[in-house]
Amino acid sequence: MTIGMLTSLGEWLRELSLSGGGGNAAAWGIVLALTALPALGLLWKKRCKYDWLLLLASGEILAGLFFLVNPTLLVAEYDARLFISWAASGCVGATLLAWAVLRGLKNILAAESPGRTTERLLRWSSWLLAFLATVAQGINVWQEIRRVTESNTALDTGALVPTYLTLGVLAIMDLIPTLLCCQVLRWGGKLGLRMEEDPFGEETVTLAEELGGQGVRMAAVSVGICVVGNLLQFFLLPVLHSAQFSVSFPFASVLLAVVLGLLCRYFRRAKEVSDDNESII
Numbered sequence: 001m002t003i004g005m006l007t008s009l010g011e012w013l014r015e016l017s018l019s020g021g022g023g024n025a026a027a028w029g030i031v032l033a034l035t036a037l038p039a040l041g042l043l044w045k046k047r048c049k050y051d052w053l054l055l056l057a058s059g060e061i062l063a064g065l066f067f068l069v070n071p072t073l074l075v076a077e078y079d080a081r082l083f084i085s086w087a088a089s090g091c092v093g094a095t096l097l098a099w100a101v102l103r104g105l106k107n108i109l110a111a112e113s114p115g116r117t118t119e120r121l122l123r124w125s126s127w128l129l130a131f132l133a134t135v136a137q138g139i140n141v142w143q144e145i146r147r148v149t150e151s152n153t154a155l156d157t158g159a160l161v162p163t164y165l166t167l168g169v170l171a172i173m174d175l176i177p178t179l180l181c182c183q184v185l186r187w188g189g190k191l192g193l194r195m196e197e198d199p200f201g202e203e204t205v206t207l208a209e210e211l212g213g214q215g216v217r218m219a220a221v222s223v224g225i226c227v228v229g230n231l232l233q234f235f236l237l238p239v240l241h242s243a244q245f246s247v248s249f250p251f252a253s254v255l256l257a258v259v260l261g262l263l264c265r266y267f268r269r270a271k272e273v274s275d276d277n278e279s280i281i
Contacts, residue, residue, distance in 0.1 A: 064088025
């Protein structure tokens with residue numbers, strides 16, 4: 001349901017409520033029916049302590065619909081239905097998302113096959129993260145291109161092409177550390193699946209060492225991208241109509257790579273201890 005639909009719903013419910021006793025009863029019936037939707041989740045047999053969030057979501061829906069019908073009780077100076085719609089949607093959406101995430105985490109931690117569950121979770125999470133990051137970066141670069149165009153109306157398109165291309169290249173370079181983080185997640189899932197099948201096997205240890213080396217290379221690439229981006233703008237400065245120099249550190253990608261490398265070193269030591277114990281036995 002869009003924000004415009006919520007605003008229209010509030011106006012329609014108010015008209016229905018003011019139409020008479022029967023209309024008022026019908027409006028309250030609709031409000032209570034919509035309010036009860038999240039609470040229907042309490043009918044599930046497998047309940048948990050996080051289900052109280054469904055009651056909170058129901059209360060937020062009730063409050064949101066009530067103020068949509070009676071916006072002057074909240075703000076009397078102007079018609080606040082649009083802002084009430086945004087606020088109610090944000091509150092209800094965040095509450096339901098929190099409930100879904102907490103329930104999902106509970107089910108994941110109770111999975112019968114931790115390794116396979118970890119592999120699937122990290123694999124799909126990496127694809128989702130890559131998709132969202134790509135979309136966000138595309139929107140940002142498009143907005144930056146529009147800003148440059150609006151700020152240089154006296155120039156023709158040909159004069160702005162180098163700036164456009166540079167913005168696109170910088171956007172791709174800025175996206176690379178995030179994509180590398182996604183790759184680390186997939187590596188971790190692959191290693192988790194192998195550990196479940198044969199935790200101290202030679203193939204598992206070899207895979208861990210390979211991933212550790214790849215993690216180091218990934219950290220180096222992430223750190224070097226900032227340097228290359230600044231140098232690119234520096235050398236192209238005479239033909240650019242927009243430049244942003246930054247000194248940044250890709251903390252997330254480097255941290256993931258370092259942690260993965262340290263964990264992979266641990267597997268070799270754990271295998272040595274396991275082999276010693278087997279030789280003693």
